[in-house]
Amino acid sequence: MPSPLRPDQRRFPLHVHISVMFTCLMLLTGVLLGIFNYRQTTQIILSSSEKLFNRIEQDVRLDLHATYEPIRHLLSLLADNPAAAAPDLEQRLALLKPFSQSLKDNPNLASLYLGYGNGDFFMVRPLRTPDLKTRFKAPDAAAYQVWSIERNGSGSQMHSQSLFFDQDLNVISRQEHPDETYDPRTRAWFSSARSDSDQTTTEPYIFFSTHNVGTTLARRSGENAVMGADLTLAELSSTLAKHVVTPGTEIVLFDAQGNAIAYPDSRRLIIDDQTARLIKAADLSPSLGALLGNPPAGNRLEGAGRQWIVARSRMQEGGPKGLQLALLVPEDELLVDAYRMRWQGALITLATLLLCLPLGWLTSRILVKPLRALVQEADAIRSFDFNFPASRRSPVLEVDQLSVSMARMKDTLASFFQITASLSAETRFTPLLERVLFETVKIGQAQAGLIYLRENDGDRMEPHGLVINGAPQPLPSFDVQGHELHDQQSPAWLQQLSKADNVVTNLGFEHAADLQKVLLALECPRVHLIGIRLHNRHNETVGLLILLLADSGQQSDLEKLSPDRIAFLQAVSGAAAVCIDSQRLQARQKQLLDSFIQLLAGAIDAKSPYTGGHCQRV
Template sequence: MKRQFPLHLYIATLSLLLILLAGGLIGAFGYKAARELLEASAVELTQRIGRETLGELQRIVGPAEMAVSMLAFDALGDATTLAQRRQRLALMREMLSNSDAVSALYVGYDTGDVFLLRRLHDAAARSATDAPDDAAYLLQSIERSAGRGRFLYLGPTLEVLRDDDRPDYAASYDPRSREWFAKAMASARGRVISPPYLFFSTQKVGTTLAMRSPNGRAVAASDILLETMNASLARQKVTPGSRVMLVSPRGLVIAHDGIERPVAVAADGTARLMHMQDLGLPAVAGLGPEIERMTGREPRTLHLELADGDWRVTLIPVLVEGAPPLCLVTAIPDRELLAAAFELRRTTLLVAGLVMLLAIPIAWGFARIVSRPLRALAGEAEAIRRFDFSHAVQADSPIAEVNALGLTMDAMRRAIRRFLDLSQAVAAEENFERLLPMLLGETLAAATADAAVLYLSDRDGLIPVAAARADGTSLMDTLLPLSRADAGPLIGRAVRSGAAQVGVLEAADIAGVGLDGVLQETTARHAVAVPLLNRQRHLVGVMLLLRHAPIGDDQLSFVSALSGSAATSLEARELIKAQKELFQALIELLAGAIDAKSPYTGGHCARVPELAKMLAAAACAETRGPFADFRLDDKGWEALHVAAWLHDCGKVTTPDYVVDKATKLETISDRIHEVRMRFEVLKRDAEIACLEAIASGADAPAARDRMAAEHQALDDDFAFLAACNEGGEFLASDAVARLAAIAARTWTRTLDDRIGLSHEERERKARTPPAAPPAIEPLLADRPDHAIERQPQDRIGEDPRWGFRMKVPRLLYDRGELHNLAVERGTLSEEERYKINEHIVQTLVMLSQLPFPKHLRQVPEIAGGHHEKMDGSGYPRGLTREQMSPMARMLAIADIFEALTAIDRPYKKGKTLSQAIAIMADMKRKQHIDPDLFDLFLRAGVYREYAEKFLRPDQIDAVDIAPYLGAGDTPLNP
C-alpha cells in the first residue's frame, strides 16, 4: 500500500516553503538590486575616470599644442642662421616654462637644419647630456650648409656656459628623415601627434607634437612627457585591488596606477614600453585582441572568470583630437566591487532562517486545524492539479461547505477537461477550413444539441461556413447567407447584446436562415444564439445551436465561455491566414519587381517555383529508389514555395547597367562613342596637318596621300576597336597587343577635364595631378580615376562568418578602357562578373536576416544553393551534394531548366526540350547537378509537364531520355 501522509503536513510544508520562497526572493531581489546599483556605480566611475583621463591628456597636450602653434607661426620658421634663430630663445624658454610636461621645443627645416631647446630639469637630464651642473637648458643646432652641429649649454637666463662642436650630430641626424617631420609636411592639416613612446634620452614615456609652418619650409615640434598620468590614474582607483592603466591599441602601457615608469628592459639591455602581458595581471594579460578590435567611441565592458576570481574589465576609448587613439583599461575584482551585495545576501539568508524557525510551530498548528475536513478531497484535488480528469470528484462530509466544494470541483473537472480537449484539438489543427467544422462539432457536443450552424461575419452580414447534425451529417446545402437586418429576432438580439440568447425558434428565424427542411425532420425547436466576439469585443461570427429541450443555465454558461475560446481561435487563425496571404503577396511583389527590373530575367522568379514544386511532387510520389523516403508535409511545401519565390531576391541589389551590359565599354552609356570622337579628332588633326603642309609649300598630292593613309589607318583601328567592344568572339593575345598599340596613339585635349563632374568623380580625378590644357592624352587608357574602390559595405563576400568561397576582386568596378576592351570572352570584366554573381550572396544575407519561423528556417539554405554544384565547384559557398538539402538541389535544377527554355529573354531564344535536356545531361555528367534528381526529372516526365504549361509549341520536340538515364555516374543518396 502506498505510504500516505496527512494533509496538514502538506499545508504546513507549503506554508514553510512559501515563507522560505518569500525570504529567498526578498534576498535575491535585494542582492540583485544591490549588485545592479554597485555595477551601475562602477560604470559611472569608469566613465568619470575616462573623462578625467581625457581631461588630463588635454591638460598636458594643450599647452604643448599652443606652444607648437605659436612656434610654427613665429619668425623662427623663416630664420636661416643660428644667430637669427637664437633671437627667439627667450620666447622658447617662456613656452617651456608654461608646461612641466613639455621637455623640448624644436624646429626642423626643409634644408636639413635643426634648432632645438631642451630643458635640463634635473641632474639625470644633465648627466645624460654631459651638461654642466648649473646648466638649465641645452640648445642643439645643425646648420646643414656648413655641415656643423653644436651643443650650447645655457644657464637659467640663457647665458652660454659651454659651446661644443658636434660634427657627428650633424652627420647622424637629419630632421627630414624623421617621421614627425615627414608626417607634418604631408598632413592636410599640417599638424600631427605621434603615438606615445619611450624617449631615448630620459627613458620616460611621452609623445611628439609637430606642426608645419605656414611657409611650408619648416616644422615646429615639441616633446611631451606623460609621467603625470600615473599619479592621476592612481587617484582614480575604484577599489584597493582594482587596476587602472592607459594603453595603446597594441597593448603597450602608457601609464599605470601602480608603476611610476612602465618600462621593461630586454636581455640586451635595451628599454621598451611594457606590454600588458608584462604586468603579471591575468585580468588584463589577454585583452590585446579586444583592444585592437575596438572602434568608435563607445566603451566596452567584459566579465572575466579567472582562477583568482571574477573581474569586471572596462575598455574606454580615449580620443584626443589629432592624436592616435588610446584605451583606458579599468579592471575591478568582483569580490571587492560586490562585497556589500555579498554581505547583504548573507544577512538576508540569516534573517530568513530565523523567520523559518519561528514559523514552523505556527504553520504546523494551523495546518492541522484546516486540513481535517479537507482530507477527503485532497486526493481528488491532487488529481485535478495533475490534469487527471479520469475520476469523478466525490465528497462525503457533514460539512456543507466541503460537500459544495466537492460538487464544484467535479463540475470544474468536467469543464476544464472539455476546454483542454477543445484547445488541444484547435492547437493541433492548422488548416483554417478544417478548423471551422471542428469548433462546431465540439460546441455541439458540449451543449448536447441536435444540430448547429456556424456563421462568420463579413462586410455584408453573416456567411454560413459549417453546419451539421449531432450524427455528423452536413446541413450546408440548405443554408443561406444572412444580412444583419434579416437574421431573425433571436440572432439579431444576440448580435446587438453581445451575449448568448435563448428562445424558441420563430417563423422569421426559421425562414431567414433556411432551416425549413431541417426542422421538418427533427423536433429541435429550442435554440441558443451565441455571438462570437474577439478580444476587442467585435463580432467575429454567430453560432446557432438547436435543441429539443431548453438549455440549462450551467450548460449555457459553459457554451458562452466556450464561444469566447472559439472566437479567439477563429480570430487567431484568421490573422495567421491573413498574414500568410500578405507574406505571399509581398514575396510575389518582390519577385515580380525583380523580373520587371530587367528584360534579362523575364518571368523567371514566377516560373521557377512551379517547376521546383513539380519536381518535389515527383520525388514525394516515389516508392522506391533514392527518393523512396522523401516526403514533404505542409510546412515543407511552404518552405520550398517561399525559397523558390525568393531564390533571386538578391538581384534587387544588382545595378541594371551591369546586368544589361551589352558591350565592353558600356556603363550607363556606351563609351565607344567617346573613343569614336577621339578618332574623329585625330582624323581632323591629320587633315589640318595636310592643309598646313600644302599652305606652307609642300607637295599637295604627297600630303593628301599621307592624310589618306593616316585616315585609313585610323578607320581600320577604330573598326577593330568596335569589333572588340562587341565581345562576340574570344580575344586572342595578338588582339590584346594591337589594343595596346592603338592605345599608345595620342590626341590633344584643349579643355579642362575636371569641371562639370560629380563630387565622386572629382575625388577620383584628384588621385593624379592635373594636366593643364592643351594636354597630350593617350587614345585609350586605364586611368586611376577609372578604378572605383570597394568600400567596407561592399565586402560582404569577404566576411568569414558567411562561409562564402568566392574570389572577391580588389576593386568594386574597374572602368579602364583597355581593361574592359581586353576582356577575353563576353562583355563583363572580372569586377562586373562578380557583381552579377554576388546576387546569390545578397540573397543569402537578406534571407538570413529575416526572422523566419522555425519551419521556414531552411529557406536561406534552399534559396541560396541554386548556383552550387554537386562536386563543390559552385558558388557562393562551394558546397558539395552531401552538404545540400534535397530541396536546394531541386531548386538548382529548376533554375537551370527554366533559364535554358525561357522565351522572354531579349538576348537569346529559348532552347527546345531536346537542346535543354542535352545540356543538362552534360552538367549531370560533370557532377554540376544532382544525377538522381535529374533522372527523376526525366523519368517522371516533369520536363514535359512544365513544357506543356509554359513553353511554345515549337520548343516542345521529341526527346529520347533513355541515353541520359544513369549515364554511368555513381548514384548518390539524397
C-alpha cells in the same frame, strides 16, 4: 570488502529520509534569501557601476584634452615667430627666450625644436634633473641645452654642437659633436608634418634621453621648417591613480598596438631589458590580459580567480589612432553593500536553520555517519592510499550501493596504477612488450597472449610477442603470421576487430588458422578470444592485443568475459599502447638525429678540403 547484508536489516532510498525534512526548510530559505538578495544586489549593481565608470571616463577625456590642447596652441604661436625661418644658429638663438619660457610654463614638455628642409636642426631642452645633466655632460649650473645642427649648401658637411645656458640664458659651456649623424628629415614627425597642413601627433613612445613615456606634436613652420614638441605623459599615470576606486582596481590607457601608455604604477610601464620598450597592457595583470585577449560581450568578466565589472572606451587624443581606456573593478570590492546584504540573508537563513535544528540533528546523526566514512575513504583514494579500511554497510540503499562501488573502484584503481607504473618504468622496447603481455594475461586470467604491432604507416600487423602459460615463446616455433587489418582473406576474428575497438568470440581448432599450434600448446581444442585494438594519443591503431582463454564450458568463463573486465583490459591496453608508441617514437627520433648528424658531417667534409673526413669519423 563490505560485510554481507544481514536479513534483518532494511534499506530504503536516501530521498525517503531527507525529502520530508528539507523540503519545507529549503523552500522557506530559498524564497526569503532569493527575493532579498536579488532585489538588493540588482539595484546596487545597476545604480553604481555604470555611473562610476562614466564619470571616470569623462575625467580621463578631460585630462587628455588638457594635456594636449595647450601644447597645440603653443606650437601655433611659436611657429609664426620670424626667428623660426632664420638661416643660421646665431639668428635662431632669438628663439631661446620664448622656447625657455614655454618650457618653464609647461613642465610636461621635454623639449622644443625645429627641423629644416636642408637638414638643419635647432632644439632647446630643459635640464631639470641631475641625471639629464650627467647624460649630456652639462655643467652643474646649466639650465638649458641648445642643440644645433647646420649643414652647408650642398649638404656634404655638417656642424653639430651643444650650447649650455644658465637660468638667465647666459652661455656657460659649448660642446662639439663631430660624429653626429642625426637628420630630422628622416623622422616620422617631420615627414608627416611637412605633408599635412594641420598639426600632427605621433604614437606614444619612450624618449631616448629621459626614458619617459611621451609623444611628439609637430606642425609646419613656414615653407621649409617643421616645429616639434616632445610632450611627456607621466601626468596621465597620476590621473589614473586618482581613479583607483578600490584596492584591486585595474585601470590602464593604451594605444592601438596594445602598448600601455599610462598606469597607476608608472614604474611598470617601461621594460628595461636590452632596449627600453613599453610594456603591453595585457602583461600588467592577469585580469587585463583576460579582458584584452578575449573581450567579453557584456560588462562582466571572470579572470584571475575573481569576478570583475569592466568598461572599455576609445579616446580621440593620443595619436593618429587615438588611445583606449580599460577599467576593471573587482565585484567583491565594488559591491560591498551587496555583500553586506548577502550576510544579512545568511543570518536569516541561520535563524531558520536553528528553528529546524532539533529535527535535523536527530535525522542527520543516523545518515551522516556512513557518508563521513565514505568521504574519508574517498580522500584516501585521492591521496592514492588504497590500504584504507573499507567503510561499513549503510542502512540507506543508495549509500550502501555507493560503498560497494567505491570498494570495487579502489581495487580496480590500485591494480591499474600498479600496472601503469610498471609499464612506464620500462625503458627498453622488447622487455616492454613482454611486460604488457604478462600484465594483460594476468588481468584477463588468460592462458595465452599475443601482441601484433603495425609496421610503418600501412595496415599490416606483424606479431611481436607471444606468451603461453606465463612463459615467453619464440614466434617462429608457432608459425604465427602477420595480417592486413582490412584484408578480406584475414581470419574472421581479425575482420571483426578491424571494425570495432574490441571483440570477444569463440575460436575452435578448425578455424584457428595460424594460431593452431598455440591451441595445441594449450592442449585446448576451443578457446575464448579477446581482441583489443591498441590506440596511440592520436587515436591511431598501433597494434592488436589478443588473449586466449580456455573454454571450460563453466559459469566462471562468463565472469572472465564480463564487460567490466573487458573495460579494464581496454584501459590497461590504452596505457600500454601509449608506452609502446612512445618507445617506438623515441627510437625513430634517435635514428633521425643520427642521420642528421651524419648528413651535417658529410656536408662539412664535402665543403671543406681541409677536414680530411674528420667530421664524418667523429
